[in-house]
Amino acid sequence: MAGNPQATVAVLLVEDDAMVRGWVRMSLEGTEFRVAGEAASAVEALELVPRRAPDVLLVDYRLPDRLGTEFLRELRLSGDATPTVLMTANAEPGFNELAREAGAQGTSMKTGRSEELLNALRLAAAGGTAFDVRHPRRPAKLAALSPRERDVIRLVAAGATNREIAEQLEVGAETVKTLLARTFTKLGVRKRAEAVAVAHELGIL
Amino acid sequence: MTGAERSELRARLAHDLKTPLAVIIGYGELLGTRDDEATRVEASRMIVQAAERLSRDLDELLERLLPEEG
DSSP: OOOOTTOOEEEEEEOSOHHHHHHHHHHHTTSSEEEEEEESSHHHHHHHHHHHOOSEEEEESBOSSSBHHHHHHHHHHTTOOOOEEEEESSOOTTHHHHHHHHTOSEEEEOOSOHHHHHHHHHHHHTTOOBOOTTSOOOOHHHHTSOHHHHHHHHHHHTTOOHHHHHHHHTOOHHHHHHHHHHHHHHHTOSSHHHHHHHHHHTTOO | OOHHHHHHHHHHHHHHHHHHHHHHHHHHHHHHHOOOHHHHHHHHHHHHHHHHHHHHHHHHHHHHHSOOOO
């Protein structure tokens, strides 16, 4: 089938739900976008992105093998800077901040409205940002955490020991203790499990 | 159930129920804006499939929350 010659912007879609993938494909028909590839999991996408070299990525937040933000962090660590829009089905407090920290250029809610999706993709593909304002802002308690302290809490949630955190962050053991103490104070907790629970509630994980 | 577990369950339920709804809205919108027959047939088919999935998911949710006695 002949393609649309105006469809010059390559989108790679990372979404496990076949119905949603079908809707996105159809919504992009007749626009400047073409689907350069589809992946149903983060693992598939990590393999496909470098091969297809898309202009923009559209990624579901709740993938079967990991969160979209985790996938994106991994992709950014590999050196890939493809503009990315993260999709969610519902408004989640702190989601825009979480997406931004993971390296996304935008967020879009799966409302079924084509124009909303297209606007987010257009802005991201053009080098701008498009964060959906319907996601409530991150609670103030969490906003007080520095990026380093957020890294610490993510590692704690992954079950890392102090030594492993030190290795991952390339800092000394004393620095880890200080970072943990500051993080716990800001979150108002005393134990690792409590910190992880609060971080979940606040949408950092 | 802890606060974190409750938040996660809420987010998952919202995801599972809202995704087919978004699919229905999305294909419904395309039905109203596209002229070609193949697209319209596919959109109609997907609306039915998504509605059936939503119905099944709602039945499962009701059974889990308020199981029938006996």
